[in-house]
Amino acid sequence: MKAGIIGLGTYVPDTIIDNHYFERYLETSDEWITTRTGIKKRRFAGDETVTDMAYIASLEAIKDAQIAPEDIDLIIVATSTGEHHFPSVACQLQHRLSLNKIPAMDQLAACTGFIYALITAKQFVESGNYRNVLVVGADKLTKITDMDDRNTAVLFGDGAGAVIVSQVSDTYGILSYSWGSDGSGGVHLYDDAETSYMKMNGREVFKFAVRILEEQSRSVMDKANMTASDIDMLIPHQANTRIIEAARTRLGLKPSQVSITLDRYGNTSAASIPLSIAYERSLNKINNGDTLILTGFGGGLTFGAVLLKWGQED
Template identity: 60%
Template structure:
């Protein structure tokens, strides 16, 4: 059985926050932010919007794009580190908001690697025959936990949501391989402070980890798929920092034009990052039916993961 992505939908908040906004009250500049991170702007959700609100719109769009009925959905899995509540989960809230059957619904927390973790999890449920169509979501409202007065982290994060339908696809399409894992010893470098509720990060240590792991797991995933780097049509890394992304691209041996870059317009949207980039490249016509893709991410935990796949399905144009 081949398992892949049948449909995709996103929600991007309307409010655009440029680097100049931070120049107005922090000791930073557009030039410094751009050079160090690649970020030019990011999106902030409204105060009256929470993660489930962002995810709901993305899910409606994904279901429509996949051309399936809501009754066909067997499970909901959400990747988020910024859920509306500790419980109930965003997934159960979506089950209710979307009017789905009483299907199993759960959140998984792997931070910025969450979308890849969710795809791998969904694939197993489809392959065992327990489910046929799984709604997989990556959604974050990072402005809830970012310290907007800390120049080292305030500039990095944005809000957004994306969802996909994972189902059986035709032979010759779908997920080919994955590589994933964690290093809990690095959890102290990226976490939410219990006292303040805000995100704290040792940027130097996270950078070192990311530069090493992103390229390594990408290469392993491609090799497991029986492919060579030159056969990859699009490399879609977690959009955290352009320097980390470039390092992973070079390690994989992918030319610059084959790497998706949306960090400049959305910033770091954690679990929503990879599917937002996937949607962007589809909209730009850079991904077509049969395109060979590599997803790779890293995040708090510390977690990491990569997936190699062939986009589309026999009937998809």
């Protein structure tokens, strides 16, 4: 048996911020932001914490998987923006779900966090030691974004996505994965302790992202003995449409084969991939048996990809 996704849930705050919001006080415009990033709108959390968002997404994933909360035996939360250094968001989420006693941990890989957490969950499920792992990607990036910095203020939004990872039949689930990191690139994207704000060298991150999305996607295809013609949809981390478009072109995929949701959510870090899966699924663009590549990159620098067949059985 393989590990696969049997349930999916998401949450985004109600407050929608369009590009015109930033025109009021920054030297920017809707056209400038859209042209350079592809972002039109994003969601800003108010009083909601990362744990609040993770909790709502988790309840939806549990319901979608048609299991009970007590069926979960491990929680992994990917986040960079928890309310505290400790307790972890995972432990707070565990308490909210009344699942005291089971192991719960946060995993920090920035925007690649969901990929890292999914790969980690796979190991626990396929070892046979755990049955249902709750994997959550949740971030409140507005908390660490300098809203007076034109280069970063327009990029980020808040949200959460959750999945239940369990055993599925051998022809479904995670067929291959690839992951890694390059600590030498950490200087290009980091959380500045002095200001508590994120700092980014956009030019260097862009070059890295285009290369790594292609490399990681090819890696998981090679490991699964597949080519681009076997892929139904590429679901990349939603950072910038120019990055995604460059990777798509290099991989030889059609525009219809690539998920783009940053126009409505912005960059939601660890939440971006599950939010994209849910959006495409709501449009019936992801169906049972479809082959997907999930791939991302983030601060660290971290990177990874997962190739999976969506669904549980025929």
